[in-house]
Amino acid sequence: MPDAEAPEPHGRQEWRTVPELVRWAARRFAPAEAVVDGRTRVTYGELGARVERAAAACLAYGVRAGDRVAVWAPNSLDWITAALGAVSAGAVLVPLNTRFKGGEAAEVLARSGARLLFVTGTFLGTSYVASLRRAAGPAAGPAPEQGPSRGPLPGLPALERVVVLSGDAPPDFLTWKEFLAAGEDVPPGRVRAAADAVRPDWPSDLVFTSGTTGRPKGAVITHAQTVRAYALWSDLAGLRAGDRYLIVNPFFHTFGYKAGVVACLTRGATMIPQPVFTADTVLAHIATERITVLPGPPTLHQSLLDHPARAAHDLSSLRLVVTGAAVVPLRLVEQLRAELGVATVLTAYGLSEASGIVTMCRRGDPPSVIATTSGRAIPGTRVRVVAADGTVCGPGEPGEVRVRGFTVMRGYHEDPAATAEVIGPDGWLRTGDVGVLDADGNLRITDRIKDMFIVGGFNAYPAEIEQLLGLHPDVADVAVVGVPDHRLGEVGKAYVVRRPGAPTTSDDLIAWARREMANYKVPRTVEFVARLPRNASGKVVKGELRGAR
Incomplete structure (x- = not known):
């Protein structure tokens, strides 16, 4: 069997785009329960209305077809509403990993050129707004090649507005309620026209994943x-x-x-x-x-x-x-x-x-x-x-x-x-x-082939982790491999060459890593070695490291 091939499906669906699917589901399943989020329960008909309201607000704030709109928040009804609303307005959805630190989120926002961001307030004890401000706020300054900032974060000049999915937001950000209110003056016909204009071959989303270079790619x-x-x-x-x-x-x-x-x-x-x-x-x-x-x-x-x-x-x-x-x-x-x-x-x-x-x-x-x-x-x-x-x-x-x-x-x-x-x-x-x-x-x-390993369902890329660990002043060389873990399936193990005289311990390096990267990327163990095994071309021979664990 040279290839494994499945035949083309037969028949035609009633929807070819995400906006068409949302509208069809709102009609077809109108009285059925669509989402249960805590004490909030909405039907498919109500969900359709919420999505249209979010789409109207996107249009009111100038979102145009093809604009990238990011969501950095945990699973919730508001995530669903914001994401589907943006896509129904013709935008391209950019979902951000909730495990990201501020710098990691800012990197994806910059590379995608997102114009609008929906962000959670506080999640798992962390203020995402504060984290983002530290990474891309006034101290960061505008990126010269992108021109002056048009929004509240100078380090992200393309990002025009940030909407906090809660009742509180800093003065230069919008609350979810304030954002939705802006769409009240947008005629329903305009919302419908924007959704109808979306073509099947248009991008619907941009999912960023790291490669072997550690550079995010969407x-x-x-x-x-x-x-x-x-x-x-x-x-x-x-x-x-x-x-x-x-x-x-x-x-x-x-x-x-x-x-x-x-x-x-x-x-x-x-x-x-x-x-x-x-x-x-x-x-x-x-x-x-x-x-x-x-x-x-x-x-x-x-x-x-x-x-x-x-x-x-x-x-x-x-x-x-x-x-x-x-x-x-x-x-x-x-x-x-x-x-x-x-x-x-x-x-x-x-x-x-x-x-x-x-x-x-x-x-x-x-x-x-x-x-x-x-x-x-x-x-x-x-x-x-x-x-x-x-x-x-x-x-x-x-x-x-x-x-x-x-x-x-x-x-x-x-x-x-x-x-x-x-x-x-x-x-x-x-x-x-x-x-x-x-x-x-x-x-x-x-x-x-890419040496990726999976930590509790999250893809972890050694090259990206190595790149981050290499920023530590006491690390001269580093290689990361995945090792078995009973609870998470696999976790990272780092082999580190310390700089001469460096006092850093494994606990020090792990604690530092927890401050600099998403938790699933943090190596669970660190082993200090005199040198890393390399082949004739200078590449680390990770097979030897895996065999040595």
Whole structure:
């Protein structure tokens, strides 16, 4: 089998863009419960009205088609409303990782050229507004090449307005209420016209992901790709009207926003966003909200199975689990089915550069296939495994996983050189992952060419972490690898060469890292070495480091 290919789907959807999908869902499922966020419950009809109001406010503040609008906030009804409102006004959504520190968020805001930002107030004890001000406020100064600042943050001259998703905001920022009020004078016809003007081939979102250089790159995905891919995802998963979907996966990630919000819109399922994962809260939500669908990384589901209070909660409503992002133990699949009575457990594989979805298991696949593979190519895509010399590998032969089809991104935002590195003239996307296809076309990921490792469902890129650790004055050289962790799947381990006479301890360096980078990127252990193993070309031989752990 040189390629694994799925046939093109048949039939035509009633929507080709995200605004069309939102409006269709608001009509089709009007009385059904759309979102449950704490004590707030809104129907699909009410959600549609909220989105239109947010779109009107975007238009009132000058958002034009193609403008980038960022959201830096945890899962919530307001996130859904702000994001869908911006996209309905013709903007391109830029989701920001809530684990980012201020400098990391400012980097993505600068590279995307975002004109408007929706930001949470305080989350997990951190003021995101203060964090952003420290990174891009008056002390930072305007970026000369971008001209003078037009907004409240001199370090981000393209950013014209910041809206705080709460009732309080600094004088030069807007509250959520103030922002929405500005849209009251925008005629409904203008809002509808802006949504109708959105074309299927326009970008719908810009998801930033780091590469081996550590420099953020934004994958450009269109409206047509988004709605088609997640209508397919919903078909393959068996998502249906009446399902109650606990969305623990962060909205800044494709798995949370598209396999969550967009998928629910296509089926009229109820969304229950959860801003922070804790096993106690998940268990309580399943029992009280009668949750039927719970996607997430394997660590999430294992933590529920292992929780000492599990028996005190009624989990009988659960019927569908979709997981991935790591190897899934066969025992986990069997436990979910036998102990929790989950009828459907599926695994999948994807990456931001391919709209977040490449392969997926099918309902009815045996547990061994679900646990040991990521399933087969979704309809409309082709998957192949290619050897280093460019030849296509046969079944069971490892090589780089490559993808071609409608899910492949248009390219990296304003980065044609990086785009050319991963998408060939023939349209095949180089994923950077090493995998094996079996005779039935099921894909098994065996390694990561890019050395990426996954911490509790979050992608961690060693080159980016190494770049940050290298800023410490006592670090002369550093290499980071992923090591197994019972709770998180993998965590980072740093091998560090100290500068002569430097007194820094491992605890010192870890504490410093926690102040400078998102928590999932912080190495859990540091080992000081005299030198790093390097090959003749000067590259660190990470295989030796992994073997030495």
